[in-house]
Amino acid sequence: MGDVDVLFLHPSTRVLTAEGEVVRYLAIPMGTFALADLLERSGYSARIVHTGLERMLDPSYRVEDSLRMLEPKLVGIDLHWYCHAYDAIELAGCVKRYSNAKVVLGGMTASFFAEELLSSFGCVDYVIVSDAELPMLELTRAVTGDGDVHDVPNLLYRKGSVVKGSGRAYVASGEDLDKLTCSNIRLLKDWDLYIRLIHENDALSPKLKTQGWLMIGRGCSVNCSYCGGASLAHRSIFGRQRPIFRSPEKVVEDLRVFEELGISCAYMDFDPYPDRKFYYRLFELVRREKVDISSQFLVWSLTDRNFVREFRRAFNPLYTTLTISPETGSESVRLLNKGFYYDNQSLLRWLEMLEEEMVPVELYFASGLSGEDVEEFKKTMRLGERILRAYHNVVGASCSPLFLEPCSPRFLMPKKYGIRLKFKRFSDFYEVYRCFAEGAVPPSRLGYETEHLDEPRIIELSSKFNEMVNSLMMSEKANPMVE
Incomplete structure (x- = not known):
């Protein structure tokens, strides 16, 4: 094949177990597809390779095979999620060797740790800090042309042993997103298999289900203590003061393409404003255009009944769910950690309303929240059990220990949130995933660790919650007629 201008390599999170290697966190950031398409429409050739997917399909796969076959001039590696810290650097080293x-x-992770990445890893030539659309286009033009990168916006690079930047800034607007x-x-190589495997943690994940992640906007309006994509992060990394949206028309265009590609469910995780005015327009357009697709919608706060009805009318019910993350059964802990607060009674009334509207729902809880001790976590156990026993439209509930996310409020202000940091630099994230x-x-x-809980106890609490869930679900299967 050969002579590809830009090759995007998606790193994987590899976990070596007694049974062999397991690849986790399969999703590719939505911006990677947008960047590759932008380059293609601008006259450059671009391809995407999901290195974890290729290893799953063929354990003998080596990245150097893709490099020799495609001979790219520029390789882009997404380091959006911290869980790819180790493999992203391994890929960069492989590119330089072959x-x-x-x-x-x-x-986001690369942007936050940009200077450390360039200072510590010679295999990394450039880091784009913040939005990448215009910078990637200009960088590709420079690398495939005169090689002068000094004026590329948002770009950091090395000059000798010194990290430099152009001084030009680019912050994407909603109008810019509409051009994508x-x-x-x-x-993406083997895209047809990717859409079948991406929903690895989904409660409704039969083999026939296919899923695509939908880009709706960027940013957030609140600060959840544990989230590296909070409003604070977008302000400090991107210079973005408020969330931005694509137009409903452009979102529906992508939904239409998803349908044509055989994608049965659109994953939607962007909900920064509780009034949800954007979504009423989007749902109406989905109906008008007769797009036939399901949706897994992650709501960031409780909704009213009208939203639920409009959502249900817009999407095929086959795989359609709403997902919410109460995180805890303790109202005081929720108030301290969640940007959008609601009390337990409001949550229960919302679940009852969803059951009346016949909309399936998934719930996610967490352990390791600031202000949480063993007694407070017992409230999470009790709330989870009450929900599972009372609401038959709940198709999934789980609990996970929180990982420290770079640029989250807890990372930036650990004393305020009562935690002691063990990870402070990129090298710490790199080491754990190595x-x-x-x-x-x-x-x-x-x-x-928190002021109340050490790491083993945080992990143990999540395990106890999930054991309770599994026990209740097994009991329900064994006694389906028992209310």
């Missing part, structure tokens, strides 16, 4: 391509990293196409997943990949015991799994 090709002459330049390497650029981007995404986020559904050209055919640029240990996972090599089957070693990491010095820390979560990156922190």
Whole structure:
């Protein structure tokens, strides 16, 4: 094949177990598809390779095979999620060993740790800090042309041993997002298998289900203590003062393409304003255009009945669910940690309303929240059990220990949130995921401990919750007629 201008490599989170290697967190950031498509429409050739997916399909797969086949001039590696810290650097090193391509990293984790990445890893040539659309286009033009990158916006690079930047800033607007196409997943090698495997943690995940992640906007209006994508992060990394949306028309265009590609369910995780005015317009347009697709919608706050009815009318019911993350059964802990607060009675009334409207719902809880001790977590156990016993439209409930996220309020202000940081630099995240990949015991799994709970206890609490859920579900299967 050969002579591809830009190759996007998606890193994987590899975990070596006694049974062999497991690849986790399969989703590719939606912006990667948009960038590859933007380059293609601008006259450059671009391809995407999901290295974890390729290893799942063929354990003998090596990244150097893709490099030799495609001969890219520039390789983009997404380091959006911290769980890819180790593999992103491994990929960058591989690119340098087996090709002459330049390497650029981007995404929220790369942006936050940009200077450390360039200072510590010679295999990384550039880091795009913040939004990448215009910078990636200009960087590609420079690398495939005159090689002068000094004026590329949002770009950091090395000059000798010194990290430099152009000084030009670019912050994407809603109008900029409307110029993107986020559904050209055919640029991904083995895309047809990717859409069948992406819903790895979904409660409704039969083999026939296919899923695509939908880009709706960027940013957040609140600060959840544990979230690296909170309003504070978008202000400090991106310079974005408020959330931005694509137009409903552009979102529906992507939904239409999803339908044509055989994607049966659109994953929607962008809900920064409780009034949801945008979604009423979107749902009406979905109905008018007769797009036939399901939706897994992650709501960030409780909704009213009208929203639920409009949502239900817009999407095919086959795989359609609403998902919410109360995180805890303790109202005081929820108030301290959640940007959108609601009390338990309001949550229960909302679940009852969803049951009346016949809409399935999934719930996510967490352990390791600030202000939480063992007694407070018992409230989470009691709330979870009450919900599972009372509401038959609940198709899934689980609890996970919180991981420390870079640029989250807890990372930036640990004393305020009562935690002790064990991860402070990129190298700390790199080390823990190196240990996972090599089957070693990491010095820390979560990156922190709270003033009340150490790491083993935080992990143990989530396990207890999930054991309770499994026990209740097994009991219900054994006695389906028992109310």
